[in-house]
Amino acid sequence: MQTGGTNSCEKSPLPTPIVVLVVGNHGAVVGWPAVVPGDVPLVGVPLHKSRKTLDLIREAKTYTLNLVTNGERAMEIFGQPGEDKLAKWGNVTNCRLLPCKALGDASRVVECIYDREVELGDHLLVFCRAVASYGCGDFAMWDPCRRRLEV
Numbered sequence: 145m146q147t148g149g150t151n152s153c154e155k156s157p158l159p160t161p162i163v164v165l166v167v168g169n170h171g172a173v174v175g176w177p178a179v180v181p182g183d184v185p186l187v188g189v190p191l192h193k194s195r196k197t198l199d200l201i202r203e204a205k206t207y208t209l210n211l212v213t214n215g216e217r218a219m220e221i222f223g224q225p226g227e228d229k230l231a232k233w234g235n236v237t238n239c240r241l242l243p244c245k246a247l248g249d250a251s252r253v254v255e256c257i258y259d260r261e262v263e264l265g266d267h268l269l270v271f272c273r274a275v276a277s278y279g280c281g282d283f284a285m286w287d288p289c290r291r292r293l294e295v
Contacts, residue, residue: 159287162215164222165189165197166245167207169230172197173223175286177209178269187254188271190264196225201270205258206242209272210250215284241276251281 160175172195180186187209191198201207212218221232230236235248239255246253256272 157288159285159289161211162218162284162286163189164210164212164218164247164250165201165207166210166230166236166247167197167200167204169245170197170200171222171229171233171247173218174209180271185274186259186271187256187274188262188269190267191270192267198268198270201258204244206239206244207256207258207272208239208244208246209254209256210247211252211279211283212247212250213282213284215286218284219286239276240278250279251283252279253277 158176161177163174163177164171165174174189174191174197176190178188180188189209191201217233221229230245233247236245237248238244239246239253242255242257244255246255253276254272254274255276257275259271259273261271262269
C-alpha cells in the first residue's frame, strides 16, 4: 500500500458504496458520500464542477441517492455519459414523499432536497437534506485498492 501521493487506480484511498444519483430523467454514479447526522441528516456527494448532474440538481432541487446490489451494471449504465440511462436500467419508480424518481430495485433509497454546495478545488460537495430513506439490505461497494466491485 502506498502512503502519500495517489493510488495508481483512483484518487482516493477509501472504498465507497456504489451510489446512483437520480435527478429528473438522468442518473449518474457518485461515490464517497458524507453524512452529517441531525434531526434531518445532511448527505453530501462530490461532483465535478463540469458535471451535467450538478446543473440538473440545481434546477430540480429534489433527487434520490440509490444504493444498488448490482454495481457492475450501475457502472455500465450510469458511470459514463449517455442518454436514456433510466430506461436502460428499467426499474424506476416515483418517490414516496418528494417529486422525484428512484431505482425501484435499489436496496436503499434516500430522497433528497438540495441544500447547499461547498467548493473544493475542481469539485463541489453538494449537500441535500435527507427527508426520507427506506430499504435495507446489501449494496455494492467499490474498493480502489482491489479495483473490483464487492457486495
